[in-house]
Every structure is written in structure tokens, then in C-alpha cells.
Amino acid sequence: MAEKNQITGKKSVLFSIGSETIPQLLEFLRDRGISRVILVSDENEYRALGARVEQALQQNSIEVHNVVLRGEAVSADEVSITQALLPSDESNQMYIAVGSGTLTDIVRFVSYRAKSDFICLPTAPSVDGFASSGSSMTINGFKQTILSKPPLAIFADMDTLCNAPPGLIASGFGDMFGKYSALADWKLAHLIVNEPYNDVIAKRSRAARDSVAAASFKLTEDHEGSVLKVMEALVEEGLCMLEYGNSRPASGAEHHFSHYWEMKLLREKRPAVFHGSKVGIASIIIAGCYQLLHEISRDEAAACLSRTVRPDPEHEKDAIIRGFGNRLAETVTGTQAFYLSMADGDYQDLKNSIISHWDKVKQIAEQVPGQEVLINMLKQVGGVYHPSSLGMTDQDVLDALTYAHYVRGGFTILKLGRMLGWTAEFLFEMVVKGIPGDY
Numbered sequence: 001m002a003e004k005n006q007i008t009g010k011k012s013v014l015f016s017i018g019s020e021t022i023p024q025l026l027e028f029l030r031d032r033g034i035s036r037v038i039l040v041s042d043e044n045e046y047r048a049l050g051a052r053v054e055q056a057l058q059q060n061s062i063e064v065h066n067v068v069l070r071g072e073a074v075s076a077d078e079v080s081i082t083q084a085l086l087p088s089d090e091s092n093q094m095y096i097a098v099g100s101g102t103l104t105d106i107v108r109f110v111s112y113r114a115k116s117d118f119i120c121l122p123t124a125p126s127v128d129g130f131a132s133s134g135s136s137m138t139i140n141g142f143k144q145t146i147l148s149k150p151p152l153a154i155f156a157d158m159d160t161l162c163n164a165p166p167g168l169i170a171s172g173f174g175d176m177f178g179k180y181s182a183l184a185d186w187k188l189a190h191l192i193v194n195e196p197y198n199d200v201i202a203k204r205s206r207a208a209r210d211s212v213a214a215a216s217f218k219l220t221e222d223h224e225g226s227v228l229k230v231m232e233a234l235v236e237e238g239l240c241m242l243e244y245g246n247s248r249p250a251s252g253a254e255h256h257f258s259h260y261w262e263m264k265l266l267r268e269k270r271p272a273v274f275h276g277s278k279v280g281i282a283s284i285i286i287a288g289c290y291q292l293l294h295e296i297s298r299d300e301a302a303a304c305l306s307r308t309v310r311p312d313p314e315h316e317k318d319a320i321i322r323g324f325g326n327r328l329a330e331t332v333t334g335t336q337a338f339y340l341s342m343a344d345g346d347y348q349d350l351k352n353s354i355i356s357h358w359d360k361v362k363q364i365a366e367q368v369p370g371q372e373v374l375i376n377m378l379k380q381v382g383g384v385y386h387p388s389s390l391g392m393t394d395q396d397v398l399d400a401l402t403y404a405h406y407v408r409g410g411f412t413i414l415k416l417g418r419m420l421g422w423t424a425e426f427l428f429e430m431v432v433k434g435i436p437g438d439y
Helices: 021-033 043-059 078-085 102-112 158-162 165-175 179-191 199-218 223-244 253-267 275-293 296-308 311-325 326-335 344-356 358-366 372-381 394-406 413-419 423-431
Strands: 005-007 013-018 037-040 063-069 093-100 118-123 134-139 142-147 152-155
Touching: 005 118, 005 199, 013 021, 013 158, 013 223, 021 043, 037 102, 043 063, 043 093, 043 118, 043 296, 043 344, 063 078, 063 134, 063 152, 093 142, 102 118, 102 134, 118 326, 134 253, 142 223, 142 253, 142 326, 152 179, 165 179, 165 199, 165 223, 165 275, 165 372, 165 423, 179 253, 179 275, 199 223, 199 275, 199 372, 253 275, 253 413, 275 358, 275 394, 275 413, 296 344, 296 358, 311 326, 311 394, 326 423, 344 358, 344 413, 394 413, 394 423
Parallel strands: 013 152, 037 063, 037 093, 093 118, 118 152
Antiparallel strands: 005 013, 134 142
């Protein structure tokens, strides 16, 4: 077990994982002359780790302003931001986030706005954003990633991680399995629309993903070792995003699905679902899309493309209103500026780019494992793999297949599928009905 690891690159975050988390935290604060901290957690995370941290800080004469966010499902939204920001002042303070992804996102955003640094104390290996500089926030009902700042350090207590709820551990695996389609989408966008691509960072992301895939088959027999592997990989993914400057190395169509579902659940006042669990299920669906893509010949692709026309901007805006509601329509429309501003000639150029690169498109599709492989890995870690397991209905899945591609502006297989004439109903029949479960 690693007691202290320095993970470095162009940018670095101190990452410590082991059994000496609190003493290392205290040493870190002493070395920087920090005597005042704002400790942010929720009720569960405070019981799991926050109370011990608070006691240790107070015993070492560090002033603690304790913010415990209340409620069954704390969200990274305006209410939480206000609560976490209130104790801030102009002193030499340090924010400390005790929790998983949501708490880290809240503190990352607030500390940046308060011109303070922060430290992350994860309580579960659940998401890949601990080390990143982007805060995944829901502002005015819209899920978006807002540039903030990375933590100075991540201190992960191994006992706390290993005793995290099994669903949160499975969520971390699910988030990592999403890198199969995320990396394929990134490469597809580079190939088709010349989006920037960093091969070194992509290789790092791929290596982290593969280490978690191997660990998924050992979780039962080596729980601690597997939890360590997934935590290290999640931090590495965050560092990949930090170095690249956005979430592209770790997020593609599967994350757009997750974000769409999260906004839909919020809008309909339905219970929240773990991010990584949504990503894991979405990854299975997107893997099915890549399997379809691999089976299409160049001539078949050309025939499909010849039958589609440039989407009408007004029809697209109407679709966005149907999928997201009037309140979010303007924000979502802004993400699609590249596609909405296309002329017929631009759209034809995009088609020509797809056909001219078709052999490489199929090679990218080959790199995404089949649905059955992802389902088996999720089974190994006790993860869910059918939409109904998250309370998702047929209509929720159809809506995501219809509208998720609007969530972000990047080119993904969902954009390509639209150009090939794939409808939501067609994809539901071809790639969702085959997932073992209620369908």
C-alpha cells in the first residue's frame, strides 16, 4: 500500500493514500502556516471521517469552521455554494473537502471564488474529478463544468475508502469504464473535425482505465488492493484533465448521457443517482453504438450519409426546448453553435471527412469492448448495468438517446450516428433491448 505518492506532470497535486492521512494533513498545514480552516462535508461524510478530522485539527490549535451540508442528496448547486462560502474571509484560510465528488466540486468552486486553496479528503473511490480543475456544477438547473482550481493535495484514508458503501465503490469503477468510449470519442473528434488531441495524455488515461479493468476481477479476493488501484486511477484521470485543460480525456457521449439524466431527474424532482453508476450504464449503451458502427462498410456509410440533410437550426432549437425546457434552452443552444451555424457546404465537407476516414473510424470502433465485456466487469464489482436498476424508464433512455448529444459541443459517436440516420428508436431497439434486465 502506498503511504505517500507524488504524482507529477506539467502540473502536480500531492497525493497521499494510506493509514496516516490525518497526521500528514496536520503536517501539511503546519508547513504552510495555516491556522484557520473551513471544513466542508455532508452528514454522512462528517460521520465517516469529518468528525475525526475536526477533532484532530482542534487538538492542534487550528481554528475550524465546520460546514455540514444537510439533506439526503446534497447537490453541487447555488444553495450548497452559499453555505460553503459564508464562513470565508480574507485571512490565511484553507478549505478542506471531506467527501466524494459532489463535495469536492462544491469546495473546488468556492475556494477558487474565495481566492483560497483547498485540500481534498475523499471518503470513497467514486469519481475521477478529485485532482481536476473543473467543477461539475448544476447552476440554474443546467449541468456544466466550470473552470476552478485543483486541490493542493489529496489525502485519502485507506480504511475509510475500503469501508465506503459498495455502491460508491462500484460507481468509481463505472466512471473508469466510461473511458473506453470517452477516448474513442476524443479520437473520433480529432479524426473527423480536427479537434485537438494529445496522444501522451490519452495513453495515460488508457493505462489508468486498463489497470481498473484488471482490478475489477480481483475486488472480492483483494478488496483493499482493488480499492487502491481504482483510487490511484481516478486521481490519475483527474490529473490528465488538469494537464489537458478540460475533461475531454475522460468524458464523451457516456458522460453526456449521465449529465442529461441528472438534469432530467432534478427537473422532475426524482431521487439523484451516483454519477459513476449512470456513466457505467451509459457506457454499455454507447459501446453498443460502436459495435453498430464497426459493422458498417464504407459503401453503406456513404449511402446512409447521402440520405441525411443538414439539421435545420430552427428545428434543432425546438428539439432543445423539448428536451431541456424553456429555462435551459438558451444555455444548451449555446453549446451547439458550431453545428447550428453550419451551411450546406460545411455539412457536406463533414460528410466527406467521415467517408475519407472510414477505415480509421472502424479501427476506433474496434477499440471499444462489446457490451457483454462491460456488463461482466460491472457484475464483478457489484455495479448495476441495466437502466431500470437506476429507476430509469424506457422513456428516460429514449430521451437520452434523443437529447444527450446537445449537452456538450464536442463531436461524439452520437453526432456521427445522427448523420448516419440513427434515430433514438432504432438505437433503443438495437443497443438497449439486448442489455440483460427488464427489456
